Amino acid sequence: MSKEQTMADFSSLNSPKRILSLTKERATVSFPDPDDKVSGFAVSEEHGPKPSEVYGFVGSISTVVTTVIFLVWAYVPEPWLHSVGITYYPSRYWALAVPAYAMVTIVLAMGFYLGLNFMATPPPTSLNTMFDDYSREPSSSVPSVEGDELPIEPISDIGINQVNDLMFNPAE
Incomplete structure (x- = not known):
């Protein structure tokens, strides 16, 4: 191989035609799974x-x-x-007034939101803090099952008397 032939081959690899034809070949590759990734990027139909x-x-x-x-x-x-x-x-007055009004509005909105939450919350003496429409008492019947395996009990609430006993009575 001569030096001119090697230079011609090298220049043909860097020509725009060669690069374009390589990209056309790559563009025809299709992936069956859309979750497949090429070099860290997801392959999608939209560009x-x-x-x-x-x-x-x-x-x-x-x-x-x-x-x-x-x-x-x-x-x-x-x-x-x-x-x-x-x-x-505009007047330079607004350079101070607009940020000040915005901050006061945000503080008042937060106070209003906090007040609405306090108004919507039942008082601590209300039974609604312990019971609601979805409260369920634990089942007292023990199913008779042969063998060592017992079924998992259905989900239920723990009674307030049990919670108080566990938290406030000393361990015996």
Whole structure:
């Protein structure tokens, strides 16, 4: 083999035609199970980003841009904004008022939610704290089964008297 022939073979491997033909061959491979993975990524029929990924990306970029615009508006002196050509913007009062109103609204909403939970909770003396529609007493009948195996008892609640005995009476 001559040096020119070797160079021609090498350049043909890196040509766009050769790469394209390799990708066409790879694209025709099909996997019978959709859960099969190639190099850590799931093989799927749809290509491109998922809508949730696009929304997340656009949301993160717009959040950063909005934050930068807000900080420039709030902290850059007015003569600098006028020298750049920005003459119309909201009053600086809102740079303090909107975050303060937002924080107070969040605190009040949390207090309101806590108050609603207290109103919906029965008082500690109510029997509804111990019994509800799904409470079941343990079965007292022991089924007669031959042999050593006993069936598993159906699920039931432990009575408050048993709980108090276990927690507050000293072990004898």
